[in-house]
Amino acid sequence: MAVKKQWYEIVAPKMFDEKVVGETMAVEPKQLIGRTLDVNLIELIQDYSKFYMKMKLQIERIEGQKAFTKLVGHDTMTERVYRMVQRHGRRVDVVQDITTKDGVKVRVKTVFVLLKRVGTSMKDATRKVARQNVDDVLKDETYEGLMEMIISGELASIIRKACNKVYPVASIEIRKTEVLG
Numbered sequence: 001m002a003v004k005k006q007w008y009e010i011v012a013p014k015m016f017d018e019k020v021v022g023e024t025m026a027v028e029p030k031q032l033i034g035r036t037l038d039v040n041l042i043e044l045i046q047d048y049s050k051f052y053m054k055m056k057l058q059i060e061r062i063e064g065q066k067a068f069t070k071l072v073g074h075d076t077m078t079e080r081v082y083r084m085v086q087r088h089g090r091r092v093d094v095v096q097d098i099t100t101k102d103g104v105k106v107r108v109k110t111v112f113v114l115l116k117r118v119g120t121s122m123k124d125a126t127r128k129v130a131r132q133n134v135d136d137v138l139k140d141e142t143y144e145g146l147m148e149m150i151i152s153g154e155l156a157s158i159i160r161k162a163c164n165k166v167y168p169v170a171s172i173e174i175r176k177t178e179v180l181g
Contacts, residue, residue, distance in 0.1 A: 029062035112172035
């Protein structure tokens with residue numbers, strides 16, 4: 001006896017105007033809860049300058065034939081990061097865990113490139129400034145506000161401005177965010 005599967009529309013979170021981003025099928029709606037999918041940011045906000053960003057959505061509830069999602073992180077295409085790092089620059093990675101104002105624990109991974117080859121002490125100094133700035137900016141921000149700052153590029157420009165006081169930054173990108181637990 002064949003099992004009858006049904007189609008469910010996948011709906012983006014409210015911050016993306018609850019657009020339908022795809023369809024999936026399942027025998028029971030319970031099977032969909034917890035499923036994650038990557039959606040290109042172009043599909044969500046129609047901004048082609050952000051072609052390199054993928055948003056990670058997770059299905060959290062089913063209502064009728066619609067599967068509603070929540071945003072659980074983002075990722076940058078690896079080609080974008082490779083393109084940032086040029087021959088004479090130095091790549092600096094910053095990984096830190098923060099807790100937003102609404103209690104969401106998030107791991108933020110930032111990558112930036114210093115203009116010329118520098119020693120470890122200069123890389124450490126810029127890393128420390130970047131980490132401190134992310135902590136200061138995001139301690140009073142909600143998770144949704146954090147993601148809006150990343151999408152708009154506001155957080156990257158704040159970090160760049162602070163790090164430029166220590167050493168000139170060629171390019172900067174918030175490479176990845178992921179919700180912890």
